[in-house]
Amino acid sequence: MTQVTAQLVKKLRDMTGVGMMDAKKALVAVEGDIDKAIDHLRENGMAKAAKKADRVAAEGLASVYVEGNNAAIVEINSETDFVSKNEQFQTLVAEVTRQVVEANPANMEEALEIKTANGTIGSEIMEANTVIGEKISFRRFERVTKDDNAAFGAYLHMGGRIAVLVLLDGTTDEEVARDVAMHIAAINPKYVSRDQVSQEEIAHETKVLTEQALNEGKPANIVEKMIQGRLNKYLAEISLVDQSFVKNPDQTVGEFVASKGATVKSFIRFEVGEGIEKREDNFVDEVMSQVNK
The missing domain is CATH 1.10.8.10 (Ubiquitin-associated (UBA) domain)
Structure with a gap:
């Protein structure tokens, strides 16, 4: 126990x-x-x-770089928010993102070995550790390739606190794709559509909703309809194409994209620090530990 x-x-x-x-x-x-x-x-x-526990803050920047039919999204972390405002750190993040697009590494090991003007990405990050005086870490990246009849949408929020890269098929209009990327930054969907939600997640949510309905004392004959209605609402909330579009709440994101002759193929959203446990100092405990010595 x-x-x-x-x-x-x-x-x-x-x-x-x-x-x-x-x-x-x-x-x-x-x-x-x-x-x-x-x-x-x-x-x-x-x-x-x-x-959510995966919203614990850590510092650094996320970035997006698009070059022709290739794009990349990157997150590089630092220990303090102050460093994210450092010009050298900002340049490092931008350069790493560009180099990931050009070199097309298969994994982080290959990414760190990408050749640069001054060595490799790995050695430049080590150099930044020394010069900036904080631990700098290349946390993650994803690289995306598109066809000619498609569009990337890139968006950075708060200078790189949140970065989004979206891919639309059926249009080359980057402004349309960017509008969708802005929506993703603001609303944070989990999936493109409800078809991507696993049966395990649906079963788990159904169990929770069932217990909710029963604990509310609802009659058994209406519990099933309540569960279905609430499950549909839940799926709409986490699915991008079912969400009300932030720039026009009278239509869904799916309807907005369809009106432009397009569909959402994929999206990637990086929020700096998500999933990283940040050290928390308890001042009271620290003082008491000194008193008790």
């Missing part, structure tokens, strides 16, 4: 917005499994917000 620690309770509170006692009770009920505790809270209508 997992021990329900104060740190675990805090993590669940941060992720769901519930009170301390509710978080503790949920963890005790599921023997300390935080994923099951989130479901437990949702099933009982107590989770206020899905503050």
Whole structure:
């Protein structure tokens, strides 16, 4: 059985917005499994917000570079936000993104070995570590190729805090593609369409929604219709083409793109630091540790 620690309770509170006692009770009920505790809270209508653990902040920049029928999206991290405003760091990020497009590496190992004017990408990042005085890491990249009858949409939000690269088929209008990229940056869909949602995810969500409906005391004969309605709403919220378009909420993204004779083939969205646990210092604990010495 997992021990329900104060740190675990805090993590669940941060992720769901519930009170301390509710978080503790949920963890005790599921023997300390935080994923099951989130479901437990949702099933009982107590989770206020899905503050996802993969939104923990880390610093750095993401970037997009497009050259003809090839494009790349890159994230490079630093220890502090101050470094992301450093001209040398910004130049490094831009150059790495361009070099990934031109060299077409298959993986990170190959990317770090890409030849540059001063050595390799790997050696230039090591040099940046020394000169800037912080740990600089090339975290991830993706490279995309398109046909002539297609368009890339590139968008950077907050100077590179969020980067989006979208690919539309059936149009060469980059402005249309960029509008879709802006929407993705703002709304953060998980999939292009609901067809991409796995059966496992649908089954999991259906279970949660079923428990919600039953705990609300709804009659059994209407529970099934409620679940289906709520499941459709959930799928629309996470699927790009079903979402209300931010520039015109009267139409979906799918309808907007179709009106231009196009379809969404793919998108990639990098938000700097997502999924990286950032060190948190507890000042009170630090002071007490010194007092108790």
